[in-house]
Amino acid sequence: MEERAKVQIKGIREGLLITVFNDDWPDAKSALQEQIKQQSEFLQGGRLILDVGNHVIRAAELGQLRDMLTDDGLALWAVLSKSPITEQNAQSLGLATRINKPLPERTTHSIETALTGEEAVLVRRTLRSGFSLQNSGHIVVIGDVNPGGEIVAGGDVVVWGRLRGMVHAGAEGNEEAVVCAMDLTPTQLRIAGHIATTPKRRGKVHPEMARIVDGQVVAIPWQPKTK
Amino acid sequence: MNDKVFTITSGKGGVGKTTATANLATALAVDGKRVVCIDADIGLRNLDVVLGLENRIVYDLVDVVEGRCRLRQAMIRDKRLPNLFLIPAAQTRDKTAVSPSDMVRLIDELRRESDWILIDSPAGIERGFRNAIAPADVVVVITNPEISAVRDADRIIGLIEAEEKGPARLVLNRIRPEMVKRDDMLSPDDVLELLAVELIGIVPEDDQVILSTNRGVPIVLDGKSKAGQAFRNIASRLEGQKVPFLELESSNGFFGRISRMMGAGGD
Numbered sequence: 001m002e003e004r005a006k007v008q009i010k011g012i013r014e015g016l017l018i019t020v021f022n023d024d025w026p027d028a029k030s031a032l033q034e035q036i037k038q039q040s041e042f043l044q045g046g047r048l049i050l051d052v053g054n055h056v057i058r059a060a061e062l063g064q065l066r067d068m069l070t071d072d073g074l075a076l077w078a079v080l081s082k083s084p085i086t087e088q089n090a091q092s093l094g095l096a097t098r099i100n101k102p103l104p105e106r107t108t109h110s111i112e113t114a115l116t117g118e119e120a121v122l123v124r125r126t127l128r129s130g131f132s133l134q135n136s137g138h139i140v141v142i143g144d145v146n147p148g149g150e151i152v153a154g155g156d157v158v159v160w161g162r163l164r165g166m167v168h169a170g171a172e173g174n175e176e177a178v179v180c181a182m183d184l185t186p187t188q189l190r191i192a193g194h195i196a197t198t199p200k201r202r203g204k205v206h207p208e209m210a211r212i213v214d215g216q217v218v219a220i221p222w223q224p225k226t227k
Numbered sequence: 228m229n230d231k232v233f234t235i236t237s238g239k240g241g242v243g244k245t246t247a248t249a250n251l252a253t254a255l256a257v258d259g260k261r262v263v264c265i266d267a268d269i270g271l272r273n274l275d276v277v278l279g280l281e282n283r284i285v286y287d288l289v290d291v292v293e294g295r296c297r298l299r300q301a302m303i304r305d306k307r308l309p310n311l312f313l314i315p316a317a318q319t320r321d322k323t324a325v326s327p328s329d330m331v332r333l334i335d336e337l338r339r340e341s342d343w344i345l346i347d348s349p350a351g352i353e354r355g356f357r358n359a360i361a362p363a364d365v366v367v368v369i370t371n372p373e374i375s376a377v378r379d380a381d382r383i384i385g386l387i388e389a390e391e392k393g394p395a396r397l398v399l400n401r402i403r404p405e406m407v408k409r410d411d412m413l414s415p416d417d418v419l420e421l422l423a424v425e426l427i428g429i430v431p432e433d434d435q436v437i438l439s440t441n442r443g444v445p446i447v448l449d450g451k452s453k454a455g456q457a458f459r460n461i462a463s464r465l466e467g468q469k470v471p472f473l474e475l476e477s478s479n480g481f482f483g484r485i486s487r488m489m490g491a492g493g494d
Contacts, residue, residue: 128381128382128384128388129385130385131385147378148378148382
């Protein structure tokens with residue numbers, strides 16, 4: 001009976017909404033599997049919308065879930081989440097993350113022009129030694145980050161100034177995260193599980209962007225159109 | 228009301244807080260102002276030694292705070308300048324003997340009868356530091372051109388901002404122009420680029436400072452010392468005067484130009 005409380009299945013206009021309540025993600029996941037097994041006949045042919053609440057779920061895990069549902073003859077259409085990282089991961093798998101939009105069949109010929117964007121915090125000051133800034137979304141700083149200061153973001157980090165402290169982007173495991181700064185010379189730069197330090201710079205300072213390419217943190221000039 | 232309470236602090240120890248306090252207080256007193264300097268480094272007092280007043284201590288800061296004496300009784304008059312006073316720290320107690328609100332009360336009492344009040348802060352960012360900055364109108368941060376000292380200065384400036392004590396002012400102490408020129412030492416520009424606060428003085432390294440400290444005679448009283456001149460300039464800037472910075476790069480000075488010209492002629 002307790003299992004039932006963790007997962008709720010409800011028919012809505014857009015399809016079948018499955019809500020997973022906040023718990024340990026592994027627990028919630030096994031409860032979800034259990035429910036789907038029990039009710040697979042009732043669910044057959046339906047379009048599934050999965051609401052995972054605050055859980056941060058990696059793209060690989062979402063993929064597994066989708067494949068598991070496919071094995072059961074179910075189609076996962078959308079993943080709803082309060083976490084921008086989960087949303088981004090779902091989008092990267094081609095899953096919808098909003099259900100109040102018109103159904104995709106009807107929108108194939110129209111162009112979506114209203115963008116929703118992702119959550120970020122903006123800080124307009126210099127982070128001096130000893131100060132720390134943490135956010136599960138993206139972080140934008142207008143000012144410098146001095147040695148001894150630190151930034152930890154679930155998503156990307158953009159510094160309009162000199163970045164000389166410690167910076168960790170994609171701190172919850174997002175390897176697609178990037179770090180951009182006008183002067184990118186952090187004492188240490190981390191993206192997801194990768195760690196890099198800044199080589200001694202000679203020559204002119206120019207804006208740079210760091211990202212992971214083939215498992216290595218690399219910095220490239222940050223120019224218009226760099227994505 | 229104009230600013231009259233200045234706290235001198237640094238974060239890192241040994242960068243010259245006490246030397247700066249003694250010299251700025253003396254320089255302001257030489258200008259005829261009534262100056263009180265306070266040693267807030269309870270347990271590790273030094274300011275009395277640098278001013279040469281160690282043997283005159285009867286009562287100290289903690290005695291005042293705990294009501295064992297009146298404020299006037301703890302004010303030691305300088306032996307050279309009758310309008311300069313020192314309130315020494317207790318040597319046998321620690322920082323917890325005084326609270327930030329004690330300091331604010333004590334300084335409020337002093338404000339009425341002083342033109343300038345200078346507080347010598349202990350190193351660190353704990354209670355002693357908070358005691359020292361609580362009553363300040365302006366906080367002056369001293370640093371040396373070394374990475375570690377500058378890092379601590381940055382941290383301290385951040386804490387001062389967080390305490391809403393207004394923008395800190397910076398004194399860069401013990402700079403060696405010849406090393407800066409060779410790129411072996413951080414330049415004032417390097418330090419300012421990081422700290423981004425108002426610079427009110429650059430003091431050159433000067434062996435005479437050690438002698439003056441040992442003798443208990445502040446270097447500002449030595450008319451020939453470059454460090455003494457630098458401290459006199461800082462005092463004038465605190466008084467609101469516009470004073471140009473010392474030309475520290477001796478080779479760019481008058482004699483430097485002359486010798487270069489002669490060198491060029493000889494070629």
